[in-house]
Amino acid sequence: MAERVAGPEIERLIQLLARLPGLGPRSARRAALHLIRKREELLSPLSDALVVARERIVTCSTCGSIDTSDPCTICRDGRRDATVLVIVETISDLWALERAKVINGQYHVLGGTLSPLDGIGPKDLNLSNLVARVEQGVREVILAVNATVDGQTTAHYITDILKMTGVKISRLAHGVPVGGELDYLDEGTLSAAMRQRSSL
Numbered sequence: 001m002a003e004r005v006a007g008p009e010i011e012r013l014i015q016l017l018a019r020l021p022g023l024g025p026r027s028a029r030r031a032a033l034h035l036i037r038k039r040e041e042l043l044s045p046l047s048d049a050l051v052v053a054r055e056r057i058v059t060c061s062t063c064g065s066i067d068t069s070d071p072c073t074i075c076r077d078g079r080r081d082a083t084v085l086v087i088v089e090t091i092s093d094l095w096a097l098e099r100a101k102v103i104n105g106q107y108h109v110l111g112g113t114l115s116p117l118d119g120i121g122p123k124d125l126n127l128s129n130l131v132a133r134v135e136q137g138v139r140e141v142i143l144a145v146n147a148t149v150d151g152q153t154t155a156h157y158i159t160d161i162l163k164m165t166g167v168k169i170s171r172l173a174h175g176v177p178v179g180g181e182l183d184y185l186d187e188g189t190l191s192a193a194m195r196q197r198s199s200l
């Protein structure tokens, strides 16, 4: 068994860092060492930021995203088109769309997908206020869910519950990624791209 090389406080820091997504024990050790070496520039501001995050971050009761205020910054932003509602599975999906600056609407974060195999049903998702939100002047709902089986099951379910509102519902196109080469695509993607071809 390996000898312990540092005191329990440092070991604890490494163990906690190793729980972060994308960090194994080896990269956690490197991150811990880096933080300790950069104590003033990195470790102190990071620990302050973590305390602030723990104390101030709340879930937005309108859209289900997180922020330091409820309603969140996006829900309060009057420059956004409130008639377009983009439904995403996770906050990281919302952030990805915001980074790409592709849509200036409002969001609704489901917090996951329906997954009968894992026992995740409609009650486990952020759906309780969706119909009410749509009825407040939304003209188009864009289902920006993942192109997975669970994502598509969820999209069908939402389409069903929104049917009575008469809102226009669209979903993201499936197909050839930008910069993608046909030769490398799987058959499902190729066939979706061919079905959803658009005229030039």
Ligand code: ZN
Residues within 6 Å of the ligand: 060, 061, 062, 063, 064, 065, 071, 072, 073, 074, 075
């Ligand atoms: Zn919000």
